[in-house]
Amino acid sequence: xxxxxxxxxxxxxxxxxxxxxxxxxxxxxxxxxxxxxxxxxxxxxxxxxxxxxxxxxxxxxxxxxxxxxxxxxxxxxxxxxxxxxxxxxxxxxxxxxxxxxxxxxxxxxxxxx
Amino acid sequence: xxxxxxxxxxxxxxxxxxxxxxxxxxxxxxxxxxxxxxxxxxxxxxxxxxxxxxxxxxxxxxxxxxxxxxxxxxxxxxxxxxxxxxxxxxxxxxxxxxxxxxxxxxxxxxx
Numbered sequence: 577x578x579x580x581x582x583x584x585x586x587x588x589x590x591x592x593x594x595x596x597x598x599x600x601x602x603x604x605x606x607x608x609x610x611x612x613x614x615x616x617x618x619x620x621x622x623x624x625x626x627x628x629x630x631x632x633x634x635x636x637x638x639x640x641x642x643x644x645x646x647x648x649x650x651x652x653x654x655x656x657x658x659x660x661x662x663x664x665x666x667x668x669x670x671x672x673x674x675x676x677x678x679x680x681x682x683x684x685x686x687x688x689x
Numbered sequence: 690x691x692x693x694x695x696x697x698x699x700x701x702x703x704x705x706x707x708x709x710x711x712x713x714x715x716x717x718x719x720x721x722x723x724x725x726x727x728x729x730x731x732x733x734x735x736x737x738x739x740x741x742x743x744x745x746x747x748x749x750x751x752x753x754x755x756x757x758x759x760x761x762x763x764x765x766x767x768x769x770x771x772x773x774x775x776x777x778x779x780x781x782x783x784x785x786x787x788x789x790x791x792x793x794x795x796x797x798x799x800x
Contacts, residue, residue, distance in 0.1 A: 577734055610786050614730075619775065619790045667730055673786035677737040678722060678777075683730040 578679035579603045580672060586685040589660055597655045597684045599670030605650035606672030611643075614667040614683075623668075626653060660688045691716040691780050695791035702766050702798050710761040710794045712776030720779040720788065721752055723761050727772050735761070735774075766798045 579602040589595050599609065608627050612620040624640075626632035626647040634640045642664075644656040653672070657664055665688045670681040692715040702708055714721070723735040736743050736750040738759065743750055747766075752759040763770055773795050777788040 608784070608786055610788070619792045620732075620777075620788075622787060622789070625784070625787065669730075669732065671786065671788075673784070676720065676785050677734065678720070678786050678788055679734060680724075680732040683732075685730070 577677075578672070580670065580679055580681040582668075582670060582681035582684050584684060585682060586687075588687045588689060591661055591688055592659055594656055594658045595660055595686060597657070597668055597670075597686075599653045599655070599672070599681050601651050601672040604672070606653075607650060608673040609645075609647050609653040610671040610673065610678075611645060611653075611655050612669045612671065612680075614669065616667075620669065657686065660686070662688045664688050691718070691778060691789055693776060693778055693789055693791035695774075695776055695794050697794060698792065699795045700797070702796065704766060704768060704798055704800050706766050706798075707762070707764045708766060708796070710763070710774055710776075710796075712759040712761070712778075712791055714757050714759075714776075714778050716757070717781035718754070718757075718778040719781045719783070720777075720785040721759055722777050722788070723750055723759070724775045724777065725770075725772050726775060726793070732775070763796075766796075768798045768800055771796055771798045 624634045632645040647653040669683040724732045740754040773793040777790045
């Protein structure tokens, strides 16, 4: 299967600060990247879809100015949570799309205090 | 949008027992995958199975696309099978990577 890495694996930040999460597809080129988040004891929800070199498309209810996505290369995408608040505390997971079967990164657990 | 329902929501088994997890979906799909989320949150791909039957060791899955359901079978369960099992689908005509997840089945296997 595909190898996907995320960094950091967990982060604690103070309210009002910004956090950047990196997602790398290590063994294939991902033209499309999907970002999901998972609140405790809940399922995964798609946040946004980005294509390499173009602007991301956000799902309804996801603030595009708060969750900045950059997909500048076929192997790297970043998600920046700007002016984080405690309600942004969640598990963020990326999923690069390279074939019909989707693989997921190991996730980043964000805690905003 | 498409609805994905998984049952049962919780399942407790004794080690060695067999189980069947079900996933119903409300519309035609072009992708259906089963995942196991381990205690650290990593989603582990179990099956890519938009139709048909597949087996991998103690696990097997069947999807009947015309009747819009999929089943995941776990035989001779082990404590390491514990975790949450998710079914995820993408709509026919849409991107296969745009997955909609069910709420999961939380499996606990007791020694």
